[in-house]
Amino acid sequence: MNLRPVRLPLFVRIAAGYGLILLVMLAIAALTLVRLREGASVADRLGREDAPALQAIDDLKVQIGNEQIAVNRFLLSSEVTPRGREDFLAPYFRSHDVIFGDLAVLNGLEGDSGSKELTTTLTGLRNQIQIVEAESDKEIAAIRDGASIEVANSMDFAEADAVRSLAAGIGDEVALSIRVSAADAQRSASESTRLVVIASVLGIGLSLLVAALVTVSISAPLGRLTATADRIAAGEMIEPAPSHRRDEIGSLSRAVTKMVQTLNQQAGELKRSNGDLEQFAYVASHDLQEPLRMVSGFTGLLKRRYAGKLDADADEYIEFAVGGANRMQALINDLLSYSRVGREEVAGKPVDTQIALDQALANLSTAIEERSALVSSGELPTVWANQGMVVRLFQNLIGNALKFCKAERPIVRIQAEARGAEWLFSVADNGIGIEAQYKDRIFMIFQRLHKQSEYPGTGIGLAVCKRIVERTGGRMWLESEPGKGTTFFFTLPATGGQQIAA
Amino acid sequence: MSDIHELVQILLVEDNPGDVRLTQEALKEAKFRNTVHVVGDGVEALAYLRQQGKYSAATRPHMVMLDLNMPRMDGREVLEAIKKDPDLRRIPVVVLTSSEAETDIARAYELYANCYVTKPVDIDHFLQVVKSIEEFWVEIVRLPSQ
Structure with missing residues (x-):
């Protein structure tokens, strides 16, 4: 047989398999925990009072006001200085840039949270700001072209106020939704953490239990069977303990028991018939000695006493009788010595x-x-x-x-x-x-x-x-x-x- | 010792008439004149040695030639009885048997047999052995006076 030698015992390989599963489970649990911790820290960052998103909303409201004030001062300056005073527009452009920055922060928030409502609201806010700024740009352009303030000032302050209040509303809404989602994220994160920990502990416990069960139910009975087989191989006439299991181990054990019984029976029969044969050979050759000694003794004596005293035929007959008796003697002696080799203890x-x-x-x-x-x-x-x-x-x-x-x-x-x-x-x-x-x-x-x-x-x-x-x-x-x-x-x-x- | 040389008394304990005859023939060719008394089993052998019953007039032998396998009482029992009897134990007992078994040899010496000889099958050899036994015990060995 050309079986590849198995280097590790079965139970070691089972343990190694479960060990690997354990390692993988532990790795997954660790990774999940790390990811959850990251999620929790995002939620934490969003949920704080000084969160950058909330600051951006507050700042947005201020900057829209500042823009409006700057535009109005520019419009009014045209009453004194034709085409207005350009330097009064500087705060307007500064605020415009800041608003751009604030919107970028809010866009980032939108990306982070992925909330649809937040997206809709933010889109509305962006549109309103665009409308207000477009109006302001139109007024600035008109003054620069030398139009009178009455013509240029088509935009109401009320419009800017509406934008501001929209921004404020949005700000509150955003803040609220951030806080809610942050709280949700935190809660779900800690819940998930708990779940992952419980699942991991359960999984580890289960795989240890299964490994132990497999070892007990496979390795132990196989070990007992091997020990019995070793004792049988060493010459003991025993049988494996009967197994009542209904699985493959039980079948194996029963098959081995049956095989051992058959082998023991055959060995017993062989031993008996061998012993009988030896006994027969010994007794036969031993008991044959007695009559043979008589034959060879007296033919020998006949030859010794009467050779040459009878006729030639008689001498020949005696010669054959003596020769035959001698050969038979040699055969019996050899048979005896052969059977003795079988009987003697080695x-x-x-x-x-x-x-x-x-x-x-x-x-x-x-x-x-x-x-x-x-x-x-x-x-x-x-x-x-x-x-x-x-x-x-x-x-x-x-x-x-x-x-x-x-x-x-x-x-x-x-x-x-x-x-x-x-x-x-x-x-x-x-x-x-x-x-x-x-x-x-x-x-x-x-x-x-x-x-x-x-x-x-x-x-x-x-x-x-x-x-x-x-x-x-x-x-x-x-x-x-x-x-x-x-x-x-x-x-x-x-x-x-x-x-x-x- | 001169008595012995004149007529050696031998008790042959042997149940097989063929062996009896062969032994007698061998002793006929022996160096010393001898008388062979034959008994067929152990019971008769002890009766002869103790001069009991029909053997009341028996002469004490100078030597016993003893077969091992016999009916009624076998050679081992006879040997044991002789060597336990203070009156008989000085008589040399030669175990003359066909058995080559180690156990028989050991047992015989344990029971104080004086020697153990296996009967040779070859007739010339057999005659030689029996004559040698007689010569050894009669001529060579010094035995206590009766």
Whole structure:
């Protein structure tokens, strides 16, 4: 399986997700609060008595009066000075400029507040001022052209008064509407602030609650399931606690429980049938020993006492009987030793494989000498196994290498290299080799590839080797080139705690 | 010791007639003249050693060859009874059995067996072993006088 490794536990990722949501919420709340505070300060600025808008309105009224006074003085001056005294017009133009400034302030207010009523009222005021000023400009122009005061003074003071009172009215109206809207803005601002704070607190509380609920309802049961699975993996025959939840976690838990039950049942059956088989093999071979000893004992005695004393046929019969009994004896002994490898406790201990190899070579010393074989080894490690079994493993493999060799001088090389938590051993020979199609069959019990007369044996050696390796927690295989040689590979655990296959 | 050399008395406790015969044949080829008394189970063995019932006239053996697996009372029980009996415990007991089980070997020595021998299957080997046992216990070992 090619799953991408998950680096963070689920609950951390859930917490991180909710943390992010929290951060975003906090940011939004903070931004909203800042904006509201700004709005409140605008309202505050508008609502003050000395607000620039109110000052502008007051000033506007004064300036319109001043304009009117200046125009009248100019008109009257024409009675004494022809075409009037231009210097009397200076206040008029000053006031005109000031009015322009005041209107600009009011325009700004209009933009700030966005109130429609205020816009209408201000437009009215601007129009009135324009009308009054246009009238004044006409009178000034007439005097300048030399017209008499009677002709020029077509405009009534009442008209300017009307403008003033309009301005005053507008001023009051504007002031009132400003105050009202300012109060509204302030109230709504503080209300919104409260709402934002309440919403934020609620939101934060809710997301914390949901995060806690998610953790409790997902992480906790998954954690329990994992702990149970770990214990099962360690070899305990237990089942996960039953779950009554109706959600996916419940389904998962029930599916796992069902799987574990099925596995436990199958494991139990396998163990039983395996045990039965072992028991059968042991008892059968053990109980076969007794009659076999009788057969081989008495045929042996017959041969010893009567060989050459009966006729040639009798001698031949006796020879066959003795030979058959001996082969059967060898088979039963091998069957017993094979079944013993399955029955014996592996009881792992640190085993120095160099010492085990030396022991195996000592047991094989006669065969090694007879064939003048060259057996060499690299640096060999300490593994976690059963000493006796490792000796037998080396002895069987090297014994085979010597036996299945046509070369003048058998050469066997034993090496080991570290592979993670295990050691990979290789036993290479220059023997006759094994054809590819037999490389699995060769490990089966009593499987032989050669005639008894060619290479004697029962075909148990490699089956025992494989069984020893597998019971110790390793694997075994071979690579071979017929005619050139064979290399057997096997792995053994470096340290204890490895699960031992039953 | 000259008595022993003249005629060695051996009690063979063995239920299998084939094994009895093989052992007898082996002892026939042995160095010393001997008489083999055969009993078929543990109950009879103890009766013989204690000269009870039909064995009231039995001679005390110089050595016991004991099989382990037998009906009624097996070799382990016989061994235990012999080694608990102050009168019999000096008699060397050779456990001669087909069992190679480690537990049987350990148990036998715990019960003070004098030695434990597994019957070889090969007849030549078997004959050799039985003869060696006889030679060892009769000729080599010094035993207390009766």
